[in-house]
Amino acid sequence: MVTRLYTHPIFLEHITPPGHPERPDRLRAIERVLDDEAFAALDRAEAPGGDEATILYAHPQEFVERVRSAIPETGITRVDADTTASPKSWQAAITAIGAANAAVDDVYRGRADNVFVAARPPGHHAEKTTAMGFCLFNTAAIAARYAQRQHQAERVAIVDWDVHHGNGTQDIFWDDPSVLYCSTHQMPLYPGTGAVSETGAGNIVNAPLAPQTGSEVFRDAFLSRILPALDNFAPDLIIISAGFDAHHRDPLAEINLTEDDFDWATGQLMQRAGRHSDNRLVSLLEGGYDLQGLAFSVAAHVGRLMKG
Numbered sequence: 362m363v364t365r366l367y368t369h370p371i372f373l374e375h376i377t378p379p380g381h382p383e384r385p386d387r388l389r390a391i392e393r394v395l396d397d398e399a400f401a402a403l404d405r406a407e408a409p410g411g412d413e414a415t416i417l418y419a420h421p422q423e424f425v426e427r428v429r430s431a432i433p434e435t436g437i438t439r440v441d442a443d444t445t446a447s448p449k450s451w452q453a454a455i456t457a458i459g460a461a462n463a464a465v466d467d468v469y470r471g472r473a474d475n476v477f478v479a480a481r482p483p484g485h486h487a488e489k490t491t492a493m494g495f496c497l498f499n500t501a502a503i504a505a506r507y508a509q510r511q512h513q514a515e516r517v518a519i520v521d522w523d524v525h526h527g528n529g530t531q532d533i534f535w536d537d538p539s540v541l542y543c544s545t546h547q548m549p550l551y552p553g554t555g556a557v558s559e560t561g562a563g564n565i566v567n568a569p570l571a572p573q574t575g576s577e578v579f580r581d582a583f584l585s586r587i588l589p590a591l592d593n594f595a596p597d598l599i600i601i602s603a604g605f606d607a608h609h610r611d612p613l614a615e616i617n618l619t620e621d622d623f624d625w626a627t628g629q630l631m632q633r634a635g636r637h638s639d640n641r642l643v644s645l646l647e648g649g650y651d652l653q654g655l656a657f658s659v660a661a662h663v664g665r666l667m668k669g
């Protein structure tokens with residue numbers, strides 16, 4: 362397996378207020394753990410600048426301008442109750458989109474089998490017309506549509522194992538059966554969406570997990586709901602909304618996964634990518650707020666991507 366890693370220094374310059382869990386140190390922790398010689402074979406690349414026009418694949422122009430006008434010249438502004446912007450946030454968000462779209466190019470052009478994008482801000486809470494939950498634009502949704510428009514992908518699956526439901530991704534693809542959205546998430550928890558009954562055009566598969574559950578319940582949700590849905594859908598590309606806040610150390614939720622569970626889930630999705638998608642798999646960092654839990658989980662995830 363050739364695994365590419367995209368990062369960029371601009372991702373450290375999206376500054377959040379003191380004490381905010383979604384902070385630049387998250388990426389520093391990931392960088393440190395991937396510095397180990399076990400990851401020497403990673404194909405490291407600097408994320409390219411993004412094309413602003415691709416934001417329109419998932420959001421209307423009016424919303425793009427609203428986010429642009431919220432970017433301050435100095436200091437930090439509030440976009441919603443827990444989402445903020447600093448002077449470099451626009452460039453960080455655009456570069457995250459550029460990296461995700463480049464990752465799609467890479468797996469389609471055979472430059473990599475799979476790609477992990479270590480970027481921030483995250484994206485899965487951003488709805489068509491609402492920035493929220495630390496997210497400005499929905500990077501995963503844009504990348505899915507990019508694969509359809511630029512590489513003629515007919516069916517794209519987004520698997521979201523962040524502990525929070527990806528309300529934004531669900532909103533964007535609610536009536537679009539060409540994209541399958543599958544999510545495991547704690548319920549009840551922010552943002553409050555993600556019930557089993559929310560099925561969109563039959564393309565939404567929500568597998569809520571009760572607080573204080575762990576490995577067994579998570580793996581059962583994968584085996585009984587997510588993986589059968591993927592096999593049935595036969596995607597041309599799998600995108601992972603890879604949040605690591607379901608780790609037992611994470612302060613924002615009460616699901617008790619270990620890094621072994623992320624290793625396992627990665628392996629399961631790689632098997633499906635092998636079966637349906639010519640191995641094409643793109644993984645985008647979402648949440649994960651305990652630095653040690655995040656670092657160990659990313660190491661397990663990327664290690665599995667490299668090993669196959």
Ligand SMILES: [Zn+2]
Nearest residue numbers: 523525606648
């Ligand atoms: Zn999350």
